[in-house]
Amino acid sequence: MSAPSPDRPADNPVTRGARSHHPGFAVAAVMVGTFLAAFDSRLFTVGLADLRGGFALGYDEGGWLSTAALAPQILIAPAVAWLATTFGVRRLLGVPSLVYAAISLLIPFVRHYELLVALHVARGLLLGVFVPATLLIILRNLSLQWWLPAIALYAFRSAFTLNSGAALGGYYVQTLGWQWMYWQDALVAPVMAVLVYVGVPRERVDRGLLVHADWGGMLLFGAGLTLIYVGLDQGNRLDWLESGTVVATLAGGAALIVAFWINELLHPEPWASAKVLMSRNILLMLGVTVLFTLTSVSNGLLVPNFLDVIGALRPEQTGDLLFGSVALPLVGFTVLAVFLLRRIDARIVLTLGLGAFALASLLATRLTGVWRLDDFVPLTLLQSAGHGLTFVAIIVIALSNANPKRATAFSAYIQVLRLGGAQIGLALMMTWLRIREQVHSHQLGQHVSDGEASVEQTVTALANRFAPFDAGSAHQRALGTLASLVKQQANVLAYIDGFQLCYWLALAALLLVAFMKAPPPGPLVPRRSLA
Known part of the structure; x- marks a missing residue:
């Protein structure tokens, strides 16, 4: 193995470039x-x-x-x-x-x-x-x-x-x-x-x-993450561990990541040395980033999927809500984030953003099957504030606590969180919704058994409505309608569980922020925040 060049440290390449x-x-x-x-x-x-x-x-x-x-x-x-x-x-x-x-x-x-x-x-x-x-x-x-x-x-x-x-x-x-x-x-x-x-x-x-x-390190890391991504992306469709493809991609990806870490320890000039992560604030920031990514699924997945599955709306109809109450207000919240970050500690801005996400998820636990576009406006506005304040603050904290000249190695791990964290969040939430829907369907089904008076009355009332159109199949259509109502309610309860999970994830992120120390002096740190 070749020795490190004398003008370059052995932990990772120096990031520098000409000014524009x-x-x-x-x-x-x-x-x-x-x-x-x-x-x-x-x-x-x-x-x-x-x-x-x-x-x-x-x-x-x-x-x-x-x-x-x-x-x-x-x-x-x-x-x-x-x-x-x-x-x-x-x-x-x-x-x-x-x-x-x-x-x-x-x-x-x-x-x-x-x-x-x-x-x-x-x-x-x-x-x-x-x-x-x-x-x-x-x-x-x-x-x-x-x-x-x-x-x-x-x-x-x-x-x-x-x-x-x-x-x-x-x-x-x-x-x-x-x-x-x-x-x-x-x-x-x-x-x-x-x-x-x-x-x-x-x-x-x-x-x-x-x-x-360090070609071997780059290849091992990228290939390992790609295999894990494929396993996560196909997991829900192929039923996770019941699929040989999912098991093989996840296990193969994990093995390549282990090989990557071994390579980084042995290579004289590692491409993405883990030394760039070895500080309290950086590790806490990475944890907050993962939790923020999982929490933000409440906006990117839960709201549009609820309106699709329960509200039977097309993406462009849901898009009107998301554009008007999240995307447009985000312009103002991003400007506000820049204003605040020039004056106060980024940890405070981060706390405000995560708090907005937590409050939005808490409001969504009052969800019912009749919620439609207008009912989501208050919580989507809070989600807009959460996006605008949180993401900018996370990047500022990351750069304030890392050496910008070592951004080459640090960026490798940031990109893992940016792309991999989002996919992990989607895969976990989709699995959580599927499992919780099955649980609620079973629990509701126990209360809808044949022979109960209330069930018979509901089926009879539904059959009477269908009878004028098709008397012969009225009873079967009534049973099908009752079953679809039970399934719809099970889905609503599953989405409530999803928002509750996002609420607790936001609180966990806030707990990690509480353990962060003030960043060292730097160009992105206001003087008053160093106290």
């Missing part, structure tokens, strides 16, 4: 790149049913297509910071964004399934570069005065696209055609390429990093 002479264009590139990636992922999730129809795919084929589109992001994202440090952000985003645009233009015309999957894999690999690379623009190429506004824009796009993607996807499907879920990227990606070439300075290739590259 056109920071406005660099910030615009940050916005375009992150919004493009976030919108694409959200549109694919929301519009999957329409995409299956457009490509004439079955349910299983659609499920694997979704995994093929999203899993490659996990494979490449942790290594993006190292690639940017080695090759420079311009090389990493310029030509790849044009290739991405070409693939997005081509996909709607493809009908061969294997080719369709291959193009989505390639597209996912390119998409996985955009978000972490644009974050690196902030850390490596912008002066310190631009950091907080640019970080706020970076954080803003996540919740904004999550809550406006349904409305945009509905507009494409209903008005322009499902193809525009891809073609929008063919228009936007070249714009990002232009902004990158104008706003990001040209940098030399770091040949020293190439010579001593």
Whole structure:
């Protein structure tokens, strides 16, 4: 094994870059790149049913297509910071964004399934570069005065696209055609390429990093996380441990992660040394990030799924609620976050954001089967405040407690939380809802047994309503209606349990915040917060 180069510490590569002479264009590139990636992922999730129809795919084929589109992001994202440090952000985003645009233009015309999957894999690999690379623009190429506004824009796009993607996807499907879920990227990606070439300075290739590259660590980490992602993504569809595919991917991914840790201990110049995580505040911050990701599922999954399953609303109808009461207010809450973070301790801002999520989840435990769009407005406004205050504060705390020159290694773990945490949250919540619905169905079913007077009266009343239309099947239709009412109520109770779980997760995150110490002095830390 080669020895570390004398001008570089052995724990991980140093992150540094030339300052941009056109920071406005660099910030615009940050916005375009992150919004493009976030919108694409959200549109694919929301519009999957329409995409299956457009490509004439079955349910299983659609499920694997979704995994093929999203899993490659996990494979490449942790290594993006190292690639940017080695090759420079311009090389990493310029030509790849044009290739991405070409693939997005081509996909709607493809009908061969294997080719369709291959193009989505390639597209996912390119998409996985955009978000972490644009974050690196902030850390490596912008002066310190631009950091907080640019970080706020970076954080803003996540919740904004999550809550406006349904409305945009509905507009494409209903008005322009499902193809525009891809073609929008063919228009936007070249714009990002232009902004990158104008706003990001040209940098030399770091040949020293190439010579001593920890290729094995990057491959083991990315491949291990990808296999775990595939297992989680397919878990609910294939019934978890009952599926050999799920067991194999989860076990194989775990084995590769263990091999990665061993590699990092033995390699003379590890790519993502765990030393960057060895501080109290960083470990607590990572725990808070995971809990925040799980808590925010109350907005990204529970609200739209309830309105879909119980309210029988299409995504574009739900999108009107999420856009009006989460996405738009998020603009003001993000500005408020920047204002507060320049003046008070980020831990206070983080507490306010998590408290908003906890209160929203607590309000949602009063859920009933008749709740529709307007009933969700108070809690979605609180969720908007939670998104706007929490995510920006988490990033500021992370950067305030980490050495920005070591952002290459630190970013690898942040990308794991950004992508992997969201998938873990979705998988766990979907499993929780399924189990709780089964439990409540069993418990309610015990009170709806044949022969009870109240049940007979309900069945008779329902049969009398159906009799004028079809007397012969009126009794069977009455029984079917009663069964559907029981199932609906079981689903409502399951969603209440889901919101209760999010409430306790938010309280757990607040407990971790209470143990955080004041950050060391730095450009993102107000002086008054150091006391």
